[in-house]
Amino acid sequence: MKRPTSVLVPALVAAVALLVAACAPEEETGGFTPGQLGAVTVAPDAPIKLGVIQTITGDTASLGQDQVRGIELAIADKGGKLLDHPVQHQVEDGLCKAEGGTTAGQKLVADPQIVGVIGTSCSGAAVPAMEIFAGKGITMISGSNTAPRLTSDLKGTKGDANQKGYFRTAHNDIVQGQAAATYAYQKLGAKKAATIHDGDPYTEGLANAFGASFKELGGTVALATAISKGDTDMRPVLTEVAATKPDVVFFPIFQPEADFIVKQAKDFPPLADTKKLFGADGLLSDTYIEIKQTEGMYFSGPATPTGAPYQDFVGKYEAKYGEKPIQAFHAHAYDATNMLFAAIEKVAVRENDGTVHIDRQRLMDQLYATKNFQGLTGTLSCDEFGDCADARIDIVQNTAAEKTIDQVRGNVLFTFEPQTS
Amino acid sequence: MAKSSLEPRGPVAVRRTFQLPVVDGFLWLVRIAAVVLLVVGAFNSLTSARLSGQQWRDLVVFGIAQGSIYALIALGYTMVYGILRFINFAHGEVFMIGAMTGFYVSDGLARTPLWEAQPFVSLFIVLICCMTASALVALLLERVAYRPLRGLPRLLPFITAIGASFFLQYAVATLFGTSVKAYPPVDALSGAITILGLRILKVHLLVIVAALLMMAGLYLYVERTRAGRAIRAVAEDPEIARLMGLSVDRTIARVFAVGGALAGAAGFLFGLVFQNVHFFSGFLPGIKAFTAAVLGGIGNIPGAVVGGLLLGSVEALGPSLVLVGLGVPSAHQLKDVVAFLALVLVLIFRPTGILGERVSEERA
Numbered sequence: 001m002k003r004p005t006s007v008l009v010p011a012l013v014a015a016v017a018l019l020v021a022a023c024a025p026e027e028e029t030g031g032f033t034p035g036q037l038g039a040v041t042v043a044p045d046a047p048i049k050l051g052v053i054q055t056i057t058g059d060t061a062s063l064g065q066d067q068v069r070g071i072e073l074a075i076a077d078k079g080g081k082l083l084d085h086p087v088q089h090q091v092e093d094g095l096c097k098a099e100g101g102t103t104a105g106q107k108l109v110a111d112p113q114i115v116g117v118i119g120t121s122c123s124g125a126a127v128p129a130m131e132i133f134a135g136k137g138i139t140m141i142s143g144s145n146t147a148p149r150l151t152s153d154l155k156g157t158k159g160d161a162n163q164k165g166y167f168r169t170a171h172n173d174i175v176q177g178q179a180a181a182t183y184a185y186q187k188l189g190a191k192k193a194a195t196i197h198d199g200d201p202y203t204e205g206l207a208n209a210f211g212a213s214f215k216e217l218g219g220t221v222a223l224a225t226a227i228s229k230g231d232t233d234m235r236p237v238l239t240e241v242a243a244t245k246p247d248v249v250f251f252p253i254f255q256p257e258a259d260f261i262v263k264q265a266k267d268f269p270p271l272a273d274t275k276k277l278f279g280a281d282g283l284l285s286d287t288y289i290e291i292k293q294t295e296g297m298y299f300s301g302p303a304t305p306t307g308a309p310y311q312d313f314v315g316k317y318e319a320k321y322g323e324k325p326i327q328a329f330h331a332h333a334y335d336a337t338n339m340l341f342a343a344i345e346k347v348a349v350r351e352n353d354g355t356v357h358i359d360r361q362r363l364m365d366q367l368y369a370t371k372n373f374q375g376l377t378g379t380l381s382c383d384e385f386g387d388c389a390d391a392r393i394d395i396v397q398n399t400a401a402e403k404t405i406d407q408v409r410g411n412v413l414f415t416f417e418p419q420t421s
Numbered sequence: 422m423a424k425s426s427l428e429p430r431g432p433v434a435v436r437r438t439f440q441l442p443v444v445d446g447f448l449w450l451v452r453i454a455a456v457v458l459l460v461v462g463a464f465n466s467l468t469s470a471r472l473s474g475q476q477w478r479d480l481v482v483f484g485i486a487q488g489s490i491y492a493l494i495a496l497g498y499t500m501v502y503g504i505l506r507f508i509n510f511a512h513g514e515v516f517m518i519g520a521m522t523g524f525y526v527s528d529g530l531a532r533t534p535l536w537e538a539q540p541f542v543s544l545f546i547v548l549i550c551c552m553t554a555s556a557l558v559a560l561l562l563e564r565v566a567y568r569p570l571r572g573l574p575r576l577l578p579f580i581t582a583i584g585a586s587f588f589l590q591y592a593v594a595t596l597f598g599t600s601v602k603a604y605p606p607v608d609a610l611s612g613a614i615t616i617l618g619l620r621i622l623k624v625h626l627l628v629i630v631a632a633l634l635m636m637a638g639l640y641l642y643v644e645r646t647r648a649g650r651a652i653r654a655v656a657e658d659p660e661i662a663r664l665m666g667l668s669v670d671r672t673i674a675r676v677f678a679v680g681g682a683l684a685g686a687a688g689f690l691f692g693l694v695f696q697n698v699h700f701f702s703g704f705l706p707g708i709k710a711f712t713a714a715v716l717g718g719i720g721n722i723p724g725a726v727v728g729g730l731l732l733g734s735v736e737a738l739g740p741s742l743v744l745v746g747l748g749v750p751s752a753h754q755l756k757d758v759v760a761f762l763a764l765v766l767v768l769i770f771r772p773t774g775i776l777g778e779r780v781s782e783e784r785a
Contacts, residue, residue, distance in 0.1 A: 059599065197751075198754075199754055224750070224751065225751050225752070225753055225754075226751035226753060226754035227753055227754060227756075228753075228754050228755075228756060228757060230704075230705050231756065232691075232695045232697070232702075232705075232706075233483065233487050233694075233695070233736070233737070235479075235483045235737070236480055236483055236484075236736070236737045236738075236740065236741060236753060236756070237740075237753040239472065239476050239479055239480055239483075239741070240471075240472070240741055240745070240753070242476075243471060243472045243473070243476055255601060256601045256697055256699065259601065259603070259697055260695060260697065263695075263696055263697075267613065267622055287600065287601065291603065292606075
């Protein structure tokens with residue numbers, strides 16, 4: 001008796017599943033033929049679903065939380081509706097690492113109704129997530145990925161992790177590297193530089209971008225070295241750095257390793273002048289700038305948007321969440337969401353009963369064709385590799401007058417905008 | 422060796438005589454290759470004049486200072502191993518708790534006039550607090566987590582130790598937050614002085630002197646006092662020690678307390694040098710100190726000191742001296758790799774560590 005039942009149940013389930021599967025495509029008639037990547041069909045009164053992958057736990061949670069709020073405000077600004085369908089967003093935790101990107105990506109592809117994804121927070125999570133999405137033709141727009149390998153080197157060479165359907169509204173770190181190098185070479189008069197990264201794709205990409213740009217400008221990179229995460233004793237590596245007598249040391253790394261670098265650099269005469277130390281946006285935090293030894297240091301980071309629409313946005317943000325924006329990329333996530341909405345509105349095919357078809361291939365093409373899209377962060381235009389940002393990088397300095405991170409961000413010495421080719 | 426002569430002469434023995442030269446030859450090749458790489462790398466680095474003599478001497482001093490901290494922690498691992506044959510994986514967390522205590526006490530003291538007026542008295546007070554806190558945690562750990570498991574298969578306390586390590590880490594994270602805590606600066610310890618042509622940071626000098634004093638104290642304690650003799654007796658054979666009227670439980674608790682106090686002192690010195698501590702600070706130094714203990718010969722007290730100093734020096738010098746000389750890019754990223762490679766190399770040449778294991782044969 002045992003055997004037949006144990007086979008029967010799965011067999012029945014399979015049969016029902018097959019029937020359902022066979023029936024499904026037949027409903028999608030009515031003048032609309034999906035392209036090769038398939039399409040999302042939203043029944044009348046059903047929601048249009050967006051996926052969101054952001055880091056919402058752990059020590060990078062503020063980066064993701066800030067963007068989730070940007071996305072929610074973008075949806076709220078649409079009145080919660082797109083093409084008369086309510087907009088629903090499903091937030092998955094990307095954890096700021098590859099494992100998180102894989103898990104979140106798999107969860108989202110499991111739902112065929114997901115039209116597009118806003119995320120991820122960290123480049124490390126974007127690489128595996130995009131490998132999953134590219135196979136399904138799902139579009140993803142990130143508000144804070146900056147690693148060059150996700151798109152291109154901005155000179156026409158495709159990045160090794162670039163996938164069709166990947167876009168971003170954040171700057172490419174090539175631009176940030178250029179900004180820091182230009183400032184160091186032209187304004188600080190530095191001729192010899194040293195770079196330190198920590199093996200993370202973001203820090204390594206940025207340090208290399210800085211080095212390449214610094215060399216192009218005419219300077220020399222005397223030493224390009226690295227530390228490993230978790231190191232505390234930076235003195236051996238600083239000995240090597242000091243031996244090259246650099247005019248500027250660029251270390252776009254994170255805390256706490258950067259804390260050890262600034263504190264221990266004081267003991268090396270060639271590095272004792274803090275004005276030779278240059279960090280990046282990963283270090284623009286209250287806990288870092290309150291370290292006494294960072295006084296005089298320069299930092300590069302995305303420019304805070306200006307203008308009335310942004311002030312308006314910040315007002316809504318504060319009203320809804322009870323605090324000022326907590327990180328740098330909320331406006332980029334807001335723009336990413338609106339860019340996706342605009343593209344959906346353009347390509348969607350509506351039927352008389354309210355059913356909406358969104359073709360994945362056409363949605364993707366529409367996004368690649370984005371030109372002069374007015375967002376909070378500027379005028380966005382996408383290139384063939386998915387870089388859409390109107391990248392503006394600020395160089396700021398932490399001096400004795402600045403006490404909080406907002407004040408340091410406000411102490412802008414130079415704003416870099418890449419020449420558009 | 423003694424065993425092989427007892428084996429019957431037969432096919433097995435014949436096969437051995439053919440196999441041994443191959444395996445031995447391969448091992449010798451590995452050894453020779455390692456030495457050649459070391460010498461070539463060091464030669465290239467030293468002749469490239471990339472770093473001045475002064476800078477090489479600096480690196481040695483950095484290594485010894487870092488190594489003294491490793492040595493202090495390694496003593497706790499090695500003493501517990503010597504007496505219980507088990508690795509107390511939570512020892513790194515005992516160290517971290519010492520560093521945490523140091524932060525709270527020194528932060529409090531830095532608000533009083535005593536900190537400016539009598540810096541060394543204040544530092545001594547902090548040191549005592551750190552040692553006490555860590556010793557108490559180590560005692561508690563022994564009483565709650567290890568003693569009930571004594572006599573059971575050795576895997577049980579081992580897993581418990583890993584659990585205790587996580588428990589302590591996240592208990593500290595929950596109680597005191599996950600943020601990085603910065604020690605107050607000690608003005609009396611900033612800057613450097615020159616001794617016998619060696620430029621040495623004052624804080625490093627303090628670390629080295631304090632560590633050496635404590636290690637000498639431990640040596641005298643173990644070798645010259647009644648309590649130390651009891652420790653050695655229990656390490657030799659707990660059954661006989663019990664028959665001789667020694668309280669084994671008490672002796673073991675004492676070992677944990679002494680090891681914990683040394684780890685607490687190491688935590689404080691770590692805080693002075695790096696001025697930073699957070700709940701995860703104990704993990705990597707703990708692993709490194711364990712490596713140092715194995716490097717010197719586990720169970721061997723002078724071995725832990727030698728292993729710690731060697732490991733610190735290898736970490737500080739290795740990347741600059743050997744890896745850069747061999748043309749490895751971003752060599753300092755491989756600091757930990759160098760440390761563990763050094764362990765492998767030493768174990769290839771001397772499988773029981775530099776000074777040899779010191780555990781009694783029958784139960785090892």
